[in-house]
Amino acid sequence: MKKETNDILTFVTPFILVLCVIVIGILLAFLFIRVGDLAKEVKEIKTQLTPEEVPNGYDTTPFKEIVGKDILEESKDDTIVVLVARQSCGYCALYAPVITKVSENYDFTVRYVDLEKIIDIYSPNWDVIDQESYNAMVSLPTASGYETFMDDFGATPMTIVIKNGKIIGGVVGYVEEDTLIKALKDSGFLK
16 A cells, blocks of 8 residues: 555656646746736836926916026026926926915015926936026035035926025925925025
8 A cells, every 4th residue: 555655656756847837837927927018018108298288277377487597697696496397297287386476475586497498308318408597507516405406307396495506495396385395494585
């Protein structure tokens, strides 16, 4: 009986091993196919909107529109708040009313720089359209603690506090009203 059991085990064990390898192979193949499908889906996720797709667009009339190369002149003897944004940015559309409300409540003018007039965000390499404005923006001197702030240039919305041509504060991205007010106070722009 022992010999028969050993013979059966000797005969069955390779089949079980082969069956396990086949099942594991099928599971791995399914997993790799699914991961590939997910990677394709992630690549197809739309990360920016065209101006026509932004819900209701957003109103820039409360702001004073300037070009990037005007920032030094605008801030020569003053402290200014600059909003760098673009019409095709959904977060900019959500943020515009926030910064408008804060500027109205604290009685200051927001300078507005349209990023799409500086950089072609639809080109594969984000080609520079206005080299002079681009250079003026990315080469702004910074106060201590803001040395890498302009490394995010191109991210929108971007709110910059500039005093005498030098970045002294700001925030990148959509923020709520209280966070914006805190950033403006931290920079010394608001008391």
